[in-house]
Amino acid sequence: MPRKGASSWAWAWNDPSFRWQLGLGLLLGICLAFGMPHYFAFIEARHGRVLADPLLARLPAFDTSWITFTIIYLSILVALIHLGQRPLAFVQVLWSYCLMHLIRIGTLWLAPLDPPIGLVLLHDPIVDTLFYPTNPITKDLFFSGHTATLMLLSLGVRSLWLRRLLLVATAAVGFLVLVQHAHYTSDVLAAPFFAGLSFWLAGKLFGKRPAI
Template sequence: MASLLEPVDLHPTQPAPQVYQPRQQKWSEAWARAGFRGRLGLVLGLLLGLLAVVPHFYHFVQSRPGQQLADPLLALLPVHDVSAATFALIYGGIAAALVFLLPRPPLLLRALWGYFLLQLLRMLTLWLVPLDPPAALITLRDPVIDRLFEVTTQPIVRDLFFSGHTATMALLALAVRGRNWGRVLTLMTMAVGTLVLVQRVHYSYDVLVAPLFAWFAYQLAGQISRSKK
């Protein structure tokens, strides 16, 4: 029998509230839904179809004269060939994002739709805004693609507004989840944006607006890829 003089705990220990964390969806569960299979097949087909259109479009962009812009911010930066560092960051970012996204099919599906929509937006802005590159341009060389396919054709340098490399990195930063993943890819995006300016393959305007287009494409992709409950 408890003593009447025994102190009473006026603040009994309560179990800590559990924070809800969405369960990671497996490929078997996602693939079981016809909607997921249809949207995945459709976006993969559209991306393959885009491969047949893109070369002709970019040759058209390159053949069309444009306007050269004054860019005070660009004039503050040095001029260097930083192709190797730029593509090391880009391929590193793609690899890191795939490591995160491949086990998460809903997020991967949204990222694929975001990338497709981003390409459409960029083709639209390139068609609407013909530009000539900055005067101190140093051609950006892809060390992987150029070596694998021995690219010898005239480089495309009039694909300016907006920066596709910066926008792709920004899209990857949006696609991943988690504070550390997002921070790392955001820093990599900023680095890529800076390096393409140092190489003068873009105006500062092309780089600054690129994340906005990436965000818009990712929001549209969310509407397309969202599952109906």
């Protein structure tokens, strides 16, 4: 078994299937990054339902954007540093993330929803600047992509203490987007399931390989 870090990447790069998986995963991720704003524009123009949500009705709405995205981006940074030393784990998480967004395209299509009553807009300092500078997205609801992303990272890391930390971050972000009334409770509760499904599908796609 090769050492972690650069030598692991050199070892993995010698495998043609790894090169294809990495290259296609990156290409799909780029296509999703540039394609999703157009899909969200379509979602935003649709009429949807407002769900009755007893939990949200009891929660006062506050803008928690800075706390939410501090947790999200710190979690992503720490997870990527960890996964950057483990190329096969990195590729599985990359494909899991792409599959999760493909599934989310389907769930958003099948569940047209309007934002919860009392919505306070989430302000993502990076995504809003790069992709949505003038048209905020409010109807990308089922399921919560922010919550699912952190759950997915917790499944992908190989360190027990980091997995526990990311699970705490997942729960915190799930709660914060509810406080912001940016999602329904069902959006947040469904997110871990779809993250797990995406991770499982990526594992099935690539089969059993060494966890480096």
